[in-house]
Amino acid sequence: MHIRVELGPAPIDNLTLARSFRAGLNQGSSSLGAICSFEGLVREYGDDRNVIALELEHYPGMTERSLREIAEHAAERWQLLAIAIVHRVGRIELGEVVVVVSVASSHRHAAFEACAYIMDRLKTEAPFWKKEISASGQSWVASKDSDGLAAARWAAKD
Template identity: 45%
Template structure:
């Protein structure tokens, strides 16, 4: 199973978690985060969200994030799935799942990866609202979340 997948198709959380922990007797904890498309953003109704990326570069960037998480936390397995393309409200966008022997490492590893992804993964998001399309910028709160891990957000092109 690859550690990182960028895909247009939806994913089955149960199947992904089962595959991540299959046959690994060391696993005592599994933690996952699933991100979905909101109906509203910054006060506006969202009809859809479109996610773009640079194939190859995006996977390499996320693989580096996974390597960093494995170096920081005692994790046994990691799975990151990020969808691209046109998504509607309520659809799943991202899965971050980790396994470890104990819950503390799982919680920390999952949160670290999600904070890292939110600010540093090379994705460009465009929301369709009643007022037209708008690109989504990184939020200061996302940069602050990453900073608590001792990482300064690098400026993203886009």
């Protein structure tokens, strides 16, 4: 089982990332049956309307460790072949990719579940601080009850 965690300010080329993820799998496993990927993008609405960019801050070292631990927990829950988490930090413009999570497994159910689990835990546990930038100013984004509820569903399945 291979885990890849990357964090940085460079734009994410999701097509190159998908090709790289798949190429890494083709080298080692004939049991590959499913790849599930999620791409999160900067959208024009959030706590404020007319968002033009996000600014993401993090603690280097701590954030990478947190993302790796989340991936490792997913690997303990489901039979997976590989996980990749690639996340941007810094200023990210409207429409750009913020995060990509890819999960490979033998079966689609495990890939779908693990991908959702990783995103739900990432939204509630990873040490990121998000600021929305709009035409009317800037504001820090508070945690959302809906994210907490989404993450709580996994505790109920333990």
